[in-house]
Amino acid sequence: MTLQELVQQAACLYSDRIAVCFDECNNQPPIYCNYKTLVKTASELSHFLRLNCDFEGIQEVGLYCYPGINLPSWILGILQVPAAYAPIDPDSPPTLSTYFMKKCNLKYILVDRKQIDKFISSYDTLNSDTFSVEHNGLVLVKLGWKNTEAILRPSDGKEQHEKENIKNSKSSGNCSEGNSEGCIHVRLKDCLAYVLHTSGTTGLPKIVRVPHACIIPNVQHFRVLFKITQEDVLFLASPLTFDPSVVEIFVALSSGASLLIVPNSVKMLPSKLAAVLFAHHRVTVLQATPTLLRRFGSQLIKSAVLSASTSLRVLALGGEAFPSLTALRNWREEGNRTQIFNIYGITEVSSWATFYRIPEKMLNSTLQCDLPVQLGFPLLGTVVEVRDANGFPIQEGDGQVFLGC
Structure with a gap:
């Protein structure tokens, strides 16, 4: 395959069905394919x-x-x-x-x-x-x-x-x-x-x-994990030189969903980008770096990205250190139901290697203690091991993470 x-x-x-939408955000109608x-x-x-x-x-x-x-x-x-x-x-x-x-x-x-x-x-x-x-x-x-x-x-x-x-x-x-x-x-x-x-x-x-054999398991697993259908709209947030773009493009186009593309300049304008994604095109799945999310600012995140009425079903954050749970709680408007994932990987193992869905009870907790967010579980076709200084796999304690596919 x-x-x-x-x-x-x-x-x-x-x-x-619409496969691709390109919106230049310049008061002209979007282009569809x-x-x-x-x-x-x-x-x-x-x-x-x-x-x-x-x-x-x-x-x-x-x-x-x-x-x-x-x-x-x-x-x-x-x-x-x-x-x-x-x-x-x-x-x-x-x-x-x-x-x-x-x-x-x-x-x-x-x-x-x-x-x-x-x-x-x-x-x-x-x-x-x-x-x-x-x-x-x-x-x-x-x-x-x-x-x-x-x-x-x-x-x-x-x-x-x-x-x-x-x-x-x-x-x-x-x-x-x-x-x-x-x-x-x-x-x-x-x-x-x-x-x-x-x-x-x-x-x-x-x-x-x-x-193909290395990246396709990522695409197939995320289609199931995020429950992608032809009704979904995914945003091409990553540049082509950043391998998560492959996941964004092909999770959308292998599912009959729509892929939304905007100029790079728009990604640097938080208010404009938020309006395009969540008001004009009703994006349902967003894979992004925490940096891109933070660019919106806490007010926009709460009022648009993670509002109670947001179109966003799935937010998958990866490529950088995951935000603190305290920050996530402050960003979510009461009543928000967006599923939030921590995804982790390196280029050498074809984009993503692990995933972890943040439990609702963790997001709704009133505890002030910020527990570290775990890497979670291996994605389809990925092997994850923690090894000690001698190279032996361990179940507990400190070690080095080894990833393979």
């Missing part, structure tokens, strides 16, 4: 790529764009080649993106036509005779690097959306550049889904290649 097959199954059942159009646009892109690309060895295609109505179709189009997509954030430092593209040995990259000038000007290591051809709002660029090394200082790799780094974490499915010899199987045709880099906060960023 692949990510694109999950979406195709949903499209067969819900072809006329149904499932039929989603898969049609993706198939056209796949055909274009097969005609214009000479795929040999690893099939990875870069994607350089901002969020928009066609974003999910572009990702699906790459996956259906079949190839893996490697997202490049136009706002990332060119030094970091250049390092990533070179270390991945990217041969082709799809660039949003609106951003082609920015792309060309940002990467002066590209050969001047670079080949390009256009298709439906995209420019396919064949990368030709000048004869330079991919050099990056450790401090260049920091990014806004960090996950706590666990040393000695293990993964039997993913392939990072530091452990490629044991992971060659992920480079087989039909196997690889996407390629990302870690934050680089503890050294140079690592390239992580994720097979």
Whole structure:
């Protein structure tokens, strides 16, 4: 099973339902795309790529764009080649993106036509005779690097959306550049889904290649855990370079639900974002970092996000330290029934590894003592162990967390 097959199954059942909504929040009506159009646009892109690309060895295609109505179709189009997509954030430092593209040995990259000038000007290591051809709002660029090394200082790799780094974490499915010899199987045709880099906060960023088989259990488990239906609206809160975006996109599009996308600039405007999410589009499932939630401020959280009448059924917080229970209690309006989850994971084990639903009695408790919120239970296909200093699994006491899939 692949990510694109999950979406195709949903499209067969819900072809006329809204798959994607893009709201620029500029007093213009939102743009909608149904499932039929989603898969049609993706198939056209796949055909274009097969005609214009000479795929040999690893099939990875870069994607350089901002969020928009066609974003999910572009990702699906790459996956259906079949190839893996490697997202490049136009706002990332060119030094970091250049390092990533070179270390991945990217041969082709799809660039949003609106951003082609920015792309060309940002990467002066590209050969001047670079080949390009256009298709439906995209420019396919064949990368030709000048004869330079991919050099990056450790401090260049920091990014806004960090996950706590666990040393000695293990993964039997993913392939990072530091452990490629044991992971060659992920480079087989039909196997690889996407390629990302870690934050680089503890050294140079690592390239992580994720097979479909590693990320699909996340998607399938969250669909069940959050009880996703075609009536749900999920928000694309994460940038493509942050692997929870894969969960947000495919939990929605494999369920017949709708995926709401807004420009990055709107995410920085709390009042505007709250109105778009909970008044205009009635978002029901939100996966976010605590930083994004705190950006609303306690008043907006209580009056909109976690109000008694909110549309939000599920709030899943991860990627950073979970908020204190005292803060959560203060943020919730009396009568709020939103289910709140603590989710935890690292990029090397395909996004999320554990989940814990905060019990209602804990949220409603009047005790002033702030107990730590546990990591909870392993997600489908994930192995979690705590080991002592000698590497032996333990049931109690202090140790180091090992994650695997």
